[in-house]
Amino acid sequence: MVSYKQHYQGFISQHRERLHCAPHSHHYWPDVTQQAQLDYWLDSARGVDHKWDAIFSERIPDVQRRLAALLHYPHPEQWVFASNTHELLYRLMSCFAANQPLHILTTDSEFHSFSRQLRRLQERPNVRVTSISTQPFASFPERWQAAVQAGSYQLIFISQVFYNSGVIAPAVETWLPWVEPSTQVVIDGYHGCGAIPTDLSGVADRVFYLAGAYKYLQAGEGCCFMAVPKHCSLRPEYTGWFADFANLAKPQAGAVEYAADGYRFAGATMDFSALYRLQAVLRWWQQDGLTVAHMHRHVQQLQQAFLQVIARAQHPLLNESNRLFHAGADHGHFFTYQLPSAEQVTALALQLAAAGIDTDYRGDRLRFGFALYHDAADYQRLEKALTAA
Numbered sequence: 001m002v003s004y005k006q007h008y009q010g011f012i013s014q015h016r017e018r019l020h021c022a023p024h025s026h027h028y029w030p031d032v033t034q035q036a037q038l039d040y041w042l043d044s045a046r047g048v049d050h051k052w053d054a055i056f057s058e059r060i061p062d063v064q065r066r067l068a069a070l071l072h073y074p075h076p077e078q079w080v081f082a083s084n085t086h087e088l089l090y091r092l093m094s095c096f097a098a099n100q101p102l103h104i105l106t107t108d109s110e111f112h113s114f115s116r117q118l119r120r121l122q123e124r125p126n127v128r129v130t131s132i133s134t135q136p137f138a139s140f141p142e143r144w145q146a147a148v149q150a151g152s153y154q155l156i157f158i159s160q161v162f163y164n165s166g167v168i169a170p171a172v173e174t175w176l177p178w179v180e181p182s183t184q185v186v187i188d189g190y191h192g193c194g195a196i197p198t199d200l201s202g203v204a205d206r207v208f209y210l211a212g213a214y215k216y217l218q219a220g221e222g223c224c225f226m227a228v229p230k231h232c233s234l235r236p237e238y239t240g241w242f243a244d245f246a247n248l249a250k251p252q253a254g255a256v257e258y259a260a261d262g263y264r265f266a267g268a269t270m271d272f273s274a275l276y277r278l279q280a281v282l283r284w285w286q287q288d289g290l291t292v293a294h295m296h297r298h299v300q301q302l303q304q305a306f307l308q309v310i311a312r313a314q315h316p317l318l319n320e321s322n323r324l325f326h327a328g329a330d331h332g333h334f335f336t337y338q339l340p341s342a343e344q345v346t347a348l349a350l351q352l353a354a355a356g357i358d359t360d361y362r363g364d365r366l367r368f369g370f371a372l373y374h375d376a377a378d379y380q381r382l383e384k385a386l387t388a389a
């Protein structure tokens with residue numbers, strides 16, 4: 001198996017004695033991002049007021065093209081950027097009038113950016129939510145399909161890969177034909193983008209695809225993005241002045257106008273250094289021929305090596321009977337173990353941390369992530385920790 005550790009020396013050198021099993025949460029940044037960070041500083045120093053010309057005319061279009069290529073998305077200009085996904089998501093939610101019925105179909109396994117906002121919105125009398133449980137995983141595709149067909153919704157929101165299990169949701173193209181044309185469809189692609197081979201070409205004109213660079217795109221916080229379906233005419237109420245940048249010189253009176261591309265969902269001034277880092281990662285992948293399919297296969301091999309270690313360790317809690325997965329289906333880039341109690345999860349995570357293994361845990365679930373900066377041999381540390389217990 002090829003090793004990619006040499007590309008992550010900046011981060012690895014700070015943690016030589018640790019095994020970082022939380023890349024699905026906070027991915028190490030590859031070394032190419034360091035120069036990108038400096039470039040942002042240099043461009044700011046050189047350009048001062050004019051740095052924005054280069055950002056808007058060169059950097060953003062280049063990253064839009066690279067994201068489009070990564071996800072087989074035909075319209076690069078439909079990508080819009082923000083510091084986090086919540087901002088983009090709320091901009092979309094603000095398109096729905098507060099005095100009109102808003103029926104939302106979603107699952108019980110959406111990340112907090114959405115689920116917390118949804119709980120708050122449900123305090124409004126006009127908002128109704130139909131939430132489908134992702135477990136049991138084997139019957140989820142069927143139950144989801146039935147829910148899509150049964151109701152009339154203004155918004156459907158579902159992850160590509162569920163953050164609390166790593167299970168991959170049914171592909172949007174399998175249920176999209178049953179969605180009413182007036183329904184807005186959002187895919188939270190954060191755990192899929194850059195991890196699971198994704199082809200949006202067949203749904204690009206119909207769905208919003210939301211993701212960010214903090215995880216598998218390895219560029220750190222501050223660069224999230226959304227693909228806005230072509231010809232979208234929604235008018236976010238939560239809108240910033242970047243949303244009609246081209247017409248700023250015109251008198252700003254009368255109806256609020258929006259850009260004809262993805263930028264109709266833009267906000268306002270933001271720190272674009274994360275976009276520089278993302279550009280550097282995507283350039284590196286292109287130069288080295290690192291496709292998502294290739295990296296996915298690599299991670300799958302790491303996952304097999306990890307499962308062999310778990311099988312050998314015969315740990316009472318960390319074993320196959322507690323792992324969440326959909327048998328026979330492809331899986332995301334982290335494994336989730338659901339233990340009998342949150343206390344057991346905390347105790348085990350702390351024990352592993354003391355043995356130099358960083359995981360990520362919430363409630364009764366313990367997650368182990370896989371990344372290019374792991375080698376299969378690294379999991380021997382885990383075997384030692386589990387058998388010593």
Ligand SMILES: Cc1ncc(COP(=O)(O)O)c(C=O)c1O
Binds near residue numbers: 025084159188190
């Ligand atoms: C599925 C999913 N969506 C979104 C996010 C990030 O949300 P935000 O950018 O709003 O902080 C995460 C972060 O862990 C996530 O797991």
